[in-house]
Amino acid sequence: MTSAPPDKMKLMIISELETRRKKLSAKFNGLKMNVVDHKLAARTEYEDRMIEIKAKLNTAERKMEEFRNSGHGSWSQVKADIDKALSEIESTIKTLAR
Numbered sequence: 001m002t003s004a005p006p007d008k009m010k011l012m013i014i015s016e017l018e019t020r021r022k023k024l025s026a027k028f029n030g031l032k033m034n035v036v037d038h039k040l041a042a043r044t045e046y047e048d049r050m051i052e053i054k055a056k057l058n059t060a061e062r063k064m065e066e067f068r069n070s071g072h073g074s075w076s077q078v079k080a081d082i083d084k085a086l087s088e089i090e091s092t093i094k095t096l097a098r
Contacts, residue, residue: 013079027093060085
């Protein structure tokens with residue numbers, strides 16, 4: 001990473017993570033439309049995973065908001081935490097999209 005000023009770096013990180021979260025949220029909304037296409041037996045598991053994804057998206061959004069509003073904290077740790085959560089969401093969405 002470059003030695004950009006902390007505020008500028010923080011804004012860049014937030015922008016990058018927010019873009020990823022929005023893309024995953026859009027994919028999630030597309031998956032919601034597929035629920036009716038699934039067989040009834042698999043539908044409950046599918047819906048459970050969708051609830052899990054939505055909760056993780058909300059958590060990621062909350063963490064980004066807290067990070068955006070805080071004047072302190074380790075931005076690299078926050079980025080790593082949110083990045084990990086977004087990667088898990090992405091993996092779950094890919095699994096469900098099959």
